[in-house]
Structures are given as structure tokens and as C-alpha cells.
Amino acid sequence: MSAPLRAHWGLDPKVVFLNHGSFGACPTAVLQHQSELRARLEAEPVRFLGREVEPLLDEARTGLAAFVGADADDLAFMPNATSGVNTVLRNLRFQPGDELLTTDNEYNASKNALDVACAGMGAKVVVAKLPWPVPSPDAVVDAVMAQVTPRTRLLLIDHITSQTALVMPLAELVRRMRERGVETLVDGAHGPGMVPLALQELGAAYYTGNCHKWLCAPKGAAFLHVRKDLQAGMKPLVVSHGHNSPRTDRSRFRLEFDWTGTHDPTPFLCIPTALRVVGGLVPGGWPEVMASNRDKALTARRYLNTRLGQDTPLCPDTMVGSMVCVALPEGAPVRPEPPLYLDPLHVRLFEEHRVEVPVTPWPKAPQRHLRVSAQLYNTPADYEALGDALEALLR
Template sequence: MSVSPFRARWSLDPNIRFLNHGSFGACPTEVLQAQSELRARLEAEPVRFFVREYEAMLDEARVALAAFVGADADNLAFVPNATAGVNTVLRALRFEPGDELLTTNHEYNASRNALDWASSRWGAKVVVAKLPWPHPTPAAIVEAVLAHVTPRTRLVLLDHISSQTALVLPIQELARKLRERGVETLVDGAHGPGQVPLSLRELDVGYYTGNCHKWMCAPKSVAFLHVRRDLQAPLKPLSVSHGHNSTRKDRSHFRLDFDWTGTSDPTPALCVPHALRVMGGMLPGGWPALMADNRDKVLAARRMLCERLGVEPHCPEEMVGAMATVGLPDGFPLQPPPPFFLDPLQDRLFHEWRIEVPVTAWPQAPQRHLRLSAQLYNTHTEYQTLAEALEALLR
């Protein structure tokens, strides 16, 4: 199969056409090597590493991350993943019976479960705004969400980029209009950082959590939680530790609480600066060129697949990042209910064609679509092979 010259920078299986960067990311071998060296350094003298060196290294990683996401480093905390970030916020907030927690029908299942748990704990109510789909527009999405805001709305949980539909929501406009109504926003930005440009200062939401292991290509088990300064006091990490009663005055309690939550492997967070340098150095134009290249590639793949399958694009190009969905036409046989995360068609594409691409029944079966991802290691030929496989299965 046609191989991108960038593919050698990753350790991906050479026999698989990997069109699913969005699910778990993929870490370049240079970054994995840096992580291995950090782990060796840790194990050579754990006390020196954790007690004498770790804090300064973590500060350096936070500063690099802050520059990339357009934030004040003091407002950032490292967490294991975006789901942990969502849970951290929801477990810290207090609600009253009858309060309303607003989200959309595109919200990621794990985060929606956390919202349901929080609402049941306090006797609050989860309100779901149904977004127009297919053929949404930014204005229609803003209207759909705001239509469900009431005097009892206390928090709005929004995906930055929907996992199910790859839809880039108009987060900045939504957050501004929600603030005008006195409502804070928690953004589940699992797919945001590294896929689309991001400035948390300009976004100015109350809470934003994003993964570093997906589109930033850091090792697994690192994400960040950004909390606006005026909202930090009541927040605690999921594991309360030594920072809670610290008398230090050289840093905020927010940082003292989150920087040490017990012994864990800190190397994924410490590798964030290296991942940013490695990925940002792959194209002459740096990160802006990388994000533009990925977006152009997935839009071209979407156009080609829609034409070959005779379907219409689900959303306008302005609402696409480095992922895109393509609807599956009638003709694919109905299958038994799929197991968790794995549609039978996805399994056939993998085993018969060596293609890894997610197939999602959304909003509900029998409606299904593919979700394409584009990373530097992907080529247009891989998407053409996917089209050929789908045409063969339809026949």
C-alpha cells in the first residue's frame, strides 16, 4: 500500500491502514523514546527524581502546554484524561434539587454518565438539547442550546468536538452567550488540542479539559484541566493528597493540590514539551501547517467517499477539524447489536481489508456512519482503499 514518508516516525503496524487516530491517538517513536529515558532516570534514583527534580520538570511541562493552548500556566493542572477532568469538576460542584445541568445529544457517553451521576447525587435534572443533524450550522447549534437555558440552569457541559459525529461546535460563541446569562460552561475538549487552534484566554470558559495523548501525540495517560482563577478554590483532585494542608506560599493551592496526588508515572505529562516540539517540527510551518494539512486531507477524503457512496456530507466544511463523518447508504445488511466500541462492519473492514476505522450507529441504528481521521502518516490512497472496500461490501 502507499506509505507516507511520515509513517516511519510512528511505530504503527505496517500492515494496517490506520484511519482512526481520533480514538486513542498514536505517539511518535521519538516521544516514546524520551519517555523511556525519563522512566530510566526515575528508576535509577526514585527519591532524587520525585523529591528533588520532579516539581521543576512539571512546571516546565506546564509552561510549554500553556503556551500551546493559550493559557496562564497557573490555571492548568495535569490529569490522566479528559474524562477524569470532567469528573473532577462535577464532583467538586454543589447543586440544589431542581437545578438544571444542560448538555447536548452529541455529548460523549462517559462524560454524560458523569453528568447523570452528579445530577442524581444532588437531585438536579439533566436537560438535553437536541442539535440539528445532519446539515447543522453554527447559528442553529447556538440557537438549539440557548433554547434550553432557563433560570434554573447552573452548568452547561459541551463537547468541543463531538466524538460521535466529529462536529466542531461553535464553543466560543456558545460560551459568550451563556456567560451573558450567568451560566458557566464545562468544555469536554478531548479532541480539541492539536486538532484545531485553541486559545483558552480567548475562549474564557469556566472549565476546559483536553487530552494530550490524542492530537498532541503525547504518551497515553496525560490530559489537562484548565480552570478560570475565580473558580479554582472549591476544586480538588479526585485523589486528595498532601497539597490539601500545605502551608507553602510560593504557589497556589490549586497547583499544590493537583501537582501531587500520590505516586504515579509522571512521564506522560513530562513528555508534553517533547511531543509539542516533535509534532511541531514535522512540517516547515509548524503546528498551524500540521493542523491545516490534516484538515485538508480529511476534507478531501470526505468528498471522495461521499461521491463514491452517493451520499451527502453531514455538515459544512467550516465545522470540520481533522475528523469527518461519512454516512453509510442503505444496502449494508443489518447486524445484531454491536459489542461495546465495535460495530460488525468495523470488524469486517479490519479483518478482510486491514482497515481500522470506526463505524458508529448514530443517532440510532440502523443509521450508521464512518468517522475518518487524518494525521500526517495517512495518505489519500488509504481512503481510496476504504472506498473500494465499502463498494465491494455493498455489492
């Protein structure tokens, strides 16, 4: 992709932005549409929130459902994927001795929610240790399935891991778990817009994903997909008017989740615009967006591994989406247990070279890795700038 595509985003031109994966970045055209919706809301709040927002949400949900391969009625809007994970875990009930399975690559916030849910019910968290580097998707499946026992009740799994940028073998894991009578809660924070989704075909019990990351909607746009047979009794984190609504024209799931109190619905309403704007930036639409970002990520990995003297990639190409993980050489300056975004190398990359890229202690300090993102606005020059900065700082 060419540098002019960056003009569709309002990113600081003085910063080499290689961290789309953390919070996304919203195109200016989508933000303009959000501003228009907010102005419409504030011009007559009662009309907008009381009479207009429900069909607008239905329209946005329909557009999102087509993109993720789902029935629109099975989707509930969420402010973020962490809220989706918490919603599911707060609704499930476990017995003392039950086991809830996850991996050592699970996103910290979701793992915390799992720990709290288990502690409150006397259940046990079981953590499957994945191989690192990862030789194959089958090695991941084997590591997870080896921890399944007759007491396993749920698998919490990232679709794309945050720390290590692995595209997990999700369909195989969901299938294998269901064969064992175990349902799956998928933390798909990075899924929408990075990889094609077909949620009905996948068959996972629960899938939650962000729309403000790779789909490029405004911040605060996410969803929770609940398989239809599991929606009965599912409650939002905030119980509101829908709980005792006498309406019969919508499902209880819709009535419970669509209105949980006054909030700004415009991030959700902008999802169709984000789909149209970003998909319209390249001739092949969203399939080309995803393929282009993946190709760019693989090229960046090869380039950075060469610059850093790393001979072997950390995972096969089949497990790469729009982000890659690159190992830093031994001997790089480290601080044990660095706070979020305060790793000294992360800070120096930004302050001295204006390169924004996360540095994570993985698997644990003093070992560290870079997680590098690829989005339409990135160019080869961005990765060359990162390589130059690393050479200067690690010399």
C-alpha cells in the same frame, strides 16, 4: 503529505490506520524520550519523584500553556479528559430542580458523569437535540440556547464531538451562556492539536483536553484548565498531601493537584517533546499540521461521499477539523446496539481488509456512520483503500 512521514510513528505497516481520533498515536521519538525519563525515574525513584519532578512538571506545564493560550498556573495535569470532567462535576454543588444542560452529541463517558452528579443532588439533566445533518453553526447555537431556562446552572459541551466529528461553535456558546449567567464545562478531548486554542480568551469556566490524541503525547497525558476566579476550593479526585501543605510559594490549586500520590508522570513530561517533534515534521509547524489534517479530512469526505453515493455533506466545511463523519448507505448490515468497537462492519473492515476505522450507530441503529481521521501519516491511498473495502463489503 507524503508517505515517508509515517516512518515517524510505529504503526503497523499492514494496517490502514484511519482512527487516530480514538486513542491517538505517539511518534517513536517521543516514546524514546519517555523511555529515557522512565529509566531516570527507576534509577533513583526518590531523587526523581521527591526532588526533580516538580520543576520538570512546571516546565512541561509552561510549554503546554503557551500552546493552548493559558496561564500555566491555571492548568492541572490529568490522565485523560474524562477525569477532568469528573473532577469538575465532583466539586460543584447543585440544588434539587437545578438544570444541567448538554447535547445529544455529548461523549458517553462525560454524559454518564453528568447523570451521576445530578442524581446525587436531585438536579436534572437537560439534553438539547441538535439537528442532523447540521446546516450551520448557528443551528447548533440555537438548539442549545432554546433549552436554557432560569434553572440552568451549567452547560457541558464537547469542543469536537466524538460520534459526529463536529467542531462546535464553542466561543459563541460560551459567550451566550455567560450572558445568561451560566458557566460552561468544555469536554475538549479532541481539541489540543486539532484546532488552535486560546483558553484565556475563550473564558470558559472549565476546559479539559487530551494531549495523547492530536497533540501525539504518550497515553495518559491530559489537562484541566480552571478559570482563576473558580479555583478556590477546587479539589482533585484524589485528595493527598497538598491539602494541608504549609507551603506558600505555590497556589493552593497547584499544591492540591500537582501531587495526588505515586504515579508515572512521564506522559506529562513528554508534552513539550511531542509539541516539538510533531510541529517539526512540516515547515509551517503546528499551524501547518492542523491545516494539513483539515484539508486532508475534507478531501477524504468528498472522496468517500462520492464512492458511497452521498450527495450532501453532513455538516458545513467550517465545522470540520481533523475528522469527518460519513453516512453509510441504507441497507448495510447492522446489529442493534453494537458494543464498543464490535460493530460487524467495523470488524470485517479490519479482519478482511486491515482498515481500522470506527463505525457508529448514529443517530441510532440501524443508521450508521463512519468517523474518519486525518493525521500527517495518512495519504490519499489510505482513503482509497477504505473506499475499496466499503465497496466490497456493502455491495
